[in-house]
Amino acid sequence: MSISIVSRSAWGAQPWKGVPAHVPLSRRTEFFIHYHGGEPPHSTGVRVPREIERIHRQQGWAGVGYSFIVDQAGTIYEGRGWTGQGAHCPGHNVSGLGVQIAIGGDQKPSDKALAAARALYDEACKKTGRTLAKRGHKDGIATLCPGGPLYAWVKAGMPAPVDNTPAPTKPAPTPVKPAPKVVVDLSNIVAAAKRDPGLRQGGTTHAADVQIVEAALRAEGLLPAAYASDGSFGSITVAAYSRWQQKLGYTGAAANGIPGLASLKKLGAKRGFSVKA
Numbered sequence: 496m497s498i499s500i501v502s503r504s505a506w507g508a509q510p511w512k513g514v515p516a517h518v519p520l521s522r523r524t525e526f527f528i529h530y531h532g533g534e535p536p537h538s539t540g541v542r543v544p545r546e547i548e549r550i551h552r553q554q555g556w557a558g559v560g561y562s563f564i565v566d567q568a569g570t571i572y573e574g575r576g577w578t579g580q581g582a583h584c585p586g587h588n589v590s591g592l593g594v595q596i597a598i599g600g601d602q603k604p605s606d607k608a609l610a611a612a613r614a615l616y617d618e619a620c621k622k623t624g625r626t627l628a629k630r631g632h633k634d635g636i637a638t639l640c641p642g643g644p645l646y647a648w649v650k651a652g653m654p655a656p657v658d659n660t661p662a663p664t665k666p667a668p669t670p671v672k673p674a675p676k677v678v679v680d681l682s683n684i685v686a687a688a689k690r691d692p693g694l695r696q697g698g699t700t701h702a703a704d705v706q707i708v709e710a711a712l713r714a715e716g717l718l719p720a721a722y723a724s725d726g727s728f729g730s731i732t733v734a735a736y737s738r739w740q741q742k743l744g745y746t747g748a749a750a751n752g753i754p755g756l757a758s759l760k761k762l763g764a765k766r767g768f769s770v771k772a
């Protein structure tokens with residue numbers, strides 16, 4: 496399974512409150528699995544890492560404490576990443592990578608989540624050049640985490656789930672690209688595009704949504720890098736969006752730099768996000 500990770504900027508992470516210490520891959524020897532504890536409010540999408548970020552920041556941490564988070568759709572979100580010191584298991588945050596799967600209580604992990612977590616483990620072994628010890632959080636400290644089903648899976652050796660779907664009789668067409676999983680709220684973007692230009696330089700209204708659109712405009716070559724992740728839909732971002740509208744053939748008021756549903760959807764289709772109208 497190839498591994499694809501949604502970056503912190505793509506899921507709308509807030510800046511670190513103190514950048515986590517760097518840990519070289521040579522010091523990683525263990526791989527920990529976690530769950531949410533109680534049932535999480537969200538089990539798929541960018542709301543999963545955002546909620547964990549909110550909780551961990553409330554605890555006074557720099558941001559998400561896990562190395563990675565895996566949702567029930569099997570999407571992997573970047574937390575501290577491969578080389579950031581974790582905040583997930585005291586005494587093991589340097590030696591151990593920590594991966595949280597977005598379930599809690601009696602919930603069972605989906606096959607997609609297990610496949611993604613296993614792919615992360617394999618990638619970690621490849622990157623470090625060694626076989627990392629497979630652990631549940633409770634192997635490091637007294638806790639219920641990662642719950643019964645995940646702990647049993649860890650103890651069984653983290654097997655990749657067996658794919659039970661019958662083989663298709665003729666080969667399925669190759670999808671052009673995976674369905675976008677990052678969601679941008681149109682009303683948030685419009686509100687930011689109308690309000691941010693009037694704020695002091697860098698003022699933000701809906702920074703997380705705006706950062707996703709900024710990254711897309713940057714990728715289109717329409718927005719200078721210096722403005723590409725500030726989360727502020729200021730006059731320079733409005734001008735960049737206007738250039739996107741013009742690229743699509745809009746003119747006049749239809750290319751005024753305030754995003755509309757059609758143009759934003761086209762940007763998302765090209766740059767990997769979907770739009771909630």
Ligand SMILES: [Zn+2]
Nearest residue numbers: 529530632640
């Ligand atoms: Zn845990």
